[in-house]
Amino acid sequence: MAPLDRIGSENLPPTSTAWMNPARAIAIVAVVTIHSLGTVVEENYAGMGPDWWVANGFDSAARWSVPVFIMISGALALDPARGNKPRKFLSKRVWRIGIPLVFWTAVYVVFRRFYLLPTDDGWNPGIAILTGSPFVQLYFLYVLAGLTLLTPFFRLLSVHGSRRLQWGTGLIFLGIGMLDQWVSIVFDVGEANIATRFLPMAGFYILGWVLRDVVLSPRGVVLAWLALAGAIAMTIVWAGLGPGRNHGSSPTNISHPASSSPPWRPTFCSTTI
Numbered sequence: 363m364a365p366l367d368r369i370g371s372e373n374l375p376p377t378s379t380a381w382m383n384p385a386r387a388i389a390i391v392a393v394v395t396i397h398s399l400g401t402v403v404e405e406n407y408a409g410m411g412p413d414w415w416v417a418n419g420f421d422s423a424a425r426w427s428v429p430v431f432i433m434i435s436g437a438l439a440l441d442p443a444r445g446n447k448p449r450k451f452l453s454k455r456v457w458r459i460g461i462p463l464v465f466w467t468a469v470y471v472v473f474r475r476f477y478l479l480p481t482d483d484g485w486n487p488g489i490a491i492l493t494g495s496p497f498v499q500l501y502f503l504y505v506l507a508g509l510t511l512l513t514p515f516f517r518l519l520s521v522h523g524s525r526r527l528q529w530g531t532g533l534i535f536l537g538i539g540m541l542d543q544w545v546s547i548v549f550d551v552g553e554a555n556i557a558t559r560f561l562p563m564a565g566f567y568i569l570g571w572v573l574r575d576v577v578l579s580p581r582g583v584v585l586a587w588l589a590l591a592g593a594i595a596m597t598i599v600w601a602g603l604g605p606g607r608n609h610g611s612s613p614t615n616i617s618h619p620a621s622s623s624p625p626w627r628p629t630f631c632s633t634t635i
Contacts, residue, residue, distance in 0.1 A: 371524040373442070374575035382434050392427035395420055410602060422597035426590070428502065432563045433570030435506065439513050440571035442521045448514035455510045463503040470497035494559030501559060508560025509567050520571055528572045536565025 402417040438444075445451070471487045474497055479485065487496065495501035519528050539562035545551050554561070578586060 369525045369529055371526065373520065373525065376443075377575045377577065379437070379574070382437070385430060386434065389427040389430045392424035395424045396427070415598075415602065418601050419598055422601060423594050425594075425597060429563065429566045431502075432505070432509070432566040433573070435509070436516075436567035436570030437574040439510075440517050440520045440568070441574075442517070444517075451514060452510070455513075459503065459506050459510055463500075463507055466500060466503065467491060467496055470500055473497075492556050494554060494556035504556060504559045505563050506560075508557075509564065512560075512564070516568055519568065525572070528568065532565055532568035532572050534565075535568055539563065539565050 399417045399421050402413055403421050439451075471490070474490075475485065475487060490496040494504040519531055523531070542552070542554075542558075543562055546553060
């Protein structure tokens with residue numbers, strides 16, 4: 363019997379979501395850790411001394427944070443209890459995501475152009491916006507915007523689709539996102555832009571709902587922690603010794619969403635969440 367055939371067809375009984383706020387708080391600390399260590403991880407990469415490996419370890423251990431934010435968003439947005447009227451949903455999200463995206467894009471573009479590097483005549487704000495990451499902190503809003511536009515369609519999975527279909531769709535999107543990252547990093551083919559910035563996170567978004575009400579056994583909890591520890595170790599080794607070790611990055615490339623750490627860093631630990 364295939365693994366998906368063992369999954370029931372009905373949604374699981376709802377469980378408490380009280381864990382989400384503490385999870386967000388811990389994830390915020392992890393994101394701050396990633397950005398705080400950016401200088402050491404990136405600028406000291408060539409030497410790869412003890413300080414770099416320590417920073418690399420903490421940085422790799424914090425890589426689960428952004429996927430967890432995305433999964434929590436999916437766990438809430440794809441809940442069938444929230445209704446399935448696209449116009450109502452999207453009109454609310456315009457104020458929560460659309461307006462902040464436009465406002466902060468304008469603020470950071472002006473900050474970048476006239477204050478941070480005013481002499482850089484080669485920087486084009488229009489092109490930067492089309493990358494879906496005109497400033498390092500903004501890519502997350504562009505990811506959410508793309509996922510929000512697709513949410514009414516994804517929600518059909520939780521309303522009308524079986525658990526098998528939800529699992530299958532989430533895993534397919536996760537695989538597509540991983541392949542997209544792998545091809546881009548290892549073979550230097552393609553690059554995310556405003557239309558595709560959400561793609562590596564779509565699988566996490568769907569699986570956030572799929573896994574929301576799953577209750578692990580004590581054995582399952584132990585296995586999950588072991589998988590996370592193994593994924594962190596793989597991320598550390600990949601960043602230092604893997605195929606991506608020769609990929610450099612300029613610390614002034616602040617339009618890149620990963621410019622606070624090497625862009626070749628994979629998402630091994632993210633895929634275990």
